[in-house]
Amino acid sequence: MDRFEPLNEQEAKRRRGRNLAVALALAAFVGLVFAGSLVKMSQGDLPVMNGDVGVQR
Numbered sequence: 001m002d003r004f005e006p007l008n009e010q011e012a013k014r015r016r017g018r019n020l021a022v023a024l025a026l027a028a029f030v031g032l033v034f035a036g037s038l039v040k041m042s043q044g045d046l047p048v049m050n051g052d053v054g055v056q057r
Helices: 009-045
Strands: none
Touching: none
């Protein structure tokens, strides 16, 4: 089995950049889904639970 060698400075920098790009893309996707859900709820397209358990508006 091959052993992993430590990353040099350039490789570590590239990996950090890729990780940051993936994190930003994921955060943007979650933000879009959240915003879309808020818009649908405000339009009345999604059922919203009120204070009583199991009772929908």
